[in-house]
Amino acid sequence: MTRQAPLLTELVNLATARRRGGASVLPPVGEALAAAFAAGLGDRTAAAVLAVPDAGARLAELATELRQALLAASPADQAARVNAMIARYGAQPYLVEDVGQPFHLHFHGSGGTPVEALGGEFAMVLALVVDGYGPDRFGECAAHQCEAVYIDLTRNGSRRYCGAACTARAKTAAYRGRRQA
Numbered sequence: 001m002t003r004q005a006p007l008l009t010e011l012v013n014l015a016t017a018r019r020r021g022g023a024s025v026l027p028p029v030g031e032a033l034a035a036a037f038a039a040g041l042g043d044r045t046a047a048a049v050l051a052v053p054d055a056g057a058r059l060a061e062l063a064t065e066l067r068q069a070l071l072a073a074s075p076a077d078q079a080a081r082v083n084a085m086i087a088r089y090g091a092q093p094y095l096v097e098d099v100g101q102p103f104h105l106h107f108h109g110s111g112g113t114p115v116e117a118l119g120g121e122f123a124m125v126l127a128l129v130v131d132g133y134g135p136d137r138f139g140e141c142a143a144h145q146c147e148a149v150y151i152d153l154t155r156n157g158s159r160r161y162c163g164a165a166c167t168a169r170a171k172t173a174a175y176r177g178r179r180q181a
């Protein structure tokens with residue numbers, strides 16, 4: 001399940017981050033958002049998402065909910081937001097056998113479009129991270145000029161940046177800062 005964490009943060013960052021990797025970005029909206037997000041999905045899921053009416057608006061709404069849950073002010077607020085998403089998207093556990101893989105557990109949302117199915121899946125990713133790793137495994141990138149979020153699945157909870165590029169930028173900035181001091 002937590003294999004879906006990068007997909008979840010990619011949606012949040014695509015749709016909600018106005019600064020990424022040191023530069024201002026204009027988050028795509030509507031069909032452009034749907035197309036950009038679908039590019040990271042498997043063919044079948046991508047086609048299903050792109051066929052949803054107002055896919056971009058639905059994805060933007062889901063991204064905003066996820067960002068608020070990820071960066072919630074307290075563990076209680078976070079749990080309330082995650083629980084509300086699980087209920088709203090009707091996340092239901094079921095076993096899936098993908099080609100070449102043994103049966104494994106998914107939690108697709110029920111009763112909506114493929115975007116709402118993803119919403120249920122993503123809500124459960126957050127719930128499983130809180131359950132397995134604790135409430136402080138989510139954050140906003142600590143590098144200069146970056147609003148991207150991350151989910152920290154490291155053993156010791158040491159992650160501070162959204163990715164390798166921002167980690168390198170922050171290291172360079174810290175080195176320059178030390179040299180000037």
Ligand SMILES: [Zn+2]
Binds near residue numbers: 021143
């Ligand atoms: Zn970053």
